[in-house]
Amino acid sequence: MATRKLLFVVRALPYKTEASRLGLTHAISSQSVEIYLKDGDLVEASIAFIGDGVMNCLKNQQAMKHYGLTSIEGHMKNTLLLDMKVMVCKEDLDKFGIKEDALLMDAEDIGGETNTQIVPYSEIQKEMESVDHLLFC
Amino acid sequence: MKLGVIMSDYRTGEDVLKRLSAEKLGIIFVGNGVYHAATKEAGKTSSILEKTGNLYVLTEDLESRGFTSANLDSRVKAVTYSDVVDLIFNDYEKIVWL
Numbered sequence: 001m002a003t004r005k006l007l008f009v010v011r012a013l014p015y016k017t018e019a020s021r022l023g024l025t026h027a028i029s030s031q032s033v034e035i036y037l038k039d040g041d042l043v044e045a046s047i048a049f050i051g052d053g054v055m056n057c058l059k060n061q062q063a064m065k066h067y068g069l070t071s072i073e074g075h076m077k078n079t080l081l082l083d084m085k086v087m088v089c090k091e092d093l094d095k096f097g098i099k100e101d102a103l104l105m106d107a108e109d110i111g112g113e114t115n116t117q118i119v120p121y122s123e124i125q126k127e128m129e130s131v132d133h134l135l136f137c
Numbered sequence: 138m139k140l141g142v143i144m145s146d147y148r149t150g151e152d153v154l155k156r157l158s159a160e161k162l163g164i165i166f167v168g169n170g171v172y173h174a175a176t177k178e179a180g181k182t183s184s185i186l187e188k189t190g191n192l193y194v195l196t197e198d199l200e201s202r203g204f205t206s207a208n209l210d211s212r213v214k215a216v217t218y219s220d221v222v223d224l225i226f227n228d229y230e231k232i233v234w235l
Contacts (some may be wrong), residue, residue, distance in 0.1 A: 013147060013172065016145070016168050052172075054150070058204070059203055061202060061203040061204075062201050062203075063201040065201075067201055073203070095178055095179055096176050096177065097176075104185075
């Protein structure tokens with residue numbers, strides 16, 4: 001009986017490449033691998049947005065309207081719906097002058113109860129040290 | 138020459154763009170290039186905005202990333218995909234993509 005902890009660290013800008021979307025979708029899909037694990041074994045994923053990656057967290061993304069694609073915002077909502085820990089680096093938000101009201105902070109409209117956390121980089125560093133696997137994207 | 142530059146990235150291409158010169162230079166921000174037009178880093182706007190007075194950003198790519206024209210630097214004009222086609226065919230002799 002063990003819990004394997006994963007941290008996906010998203011540092012890529014959204015849309016031009018699939019990197020940030022893949023980070024989110026892999027984190028989400030990690031919640032379904034338990035059917036392949038032994039009874040009692042768990043996988044626990046969390047996500048951190050750092051550097052340019054904080055741009056993925058802006059709300060009101062209109063990717064479906066313009067690209068016919070599900071937005072990164074939609075994937076973020078799904079991670080919150082699954083009660084994953086979602087962290088956004090405060091220093092990087094400050095660097096870009098992005099305020100909390102510009103960010104996707106919850107998924108209440110789809111029944112989510114977990115909120116996005118704006119945290120200092122030091123907290124993300126601690127999370128990196130505490131997990132079993134670290135995945136940068 | 139009249140040169141149009143389609144700038145599609147945020148972290149690359151700036152070195153090349155700074156060396157380009159033309160009688161008339163236009164920069165069209167698309168894709169992740171829109172961050173040059175809509176964000177500031179450490180309170181500073183992108184230095185690319187100093188390069189020319191002919192600055193455009195593709196509205197579709199801007200809005201897809203959660204921005205509106207209200208986020209734009211005042212020097213940049215928001216244009217539609219059709220406007221970009223018109224710019225390419227009517228305003229510039231050559232187009233490069235960075």
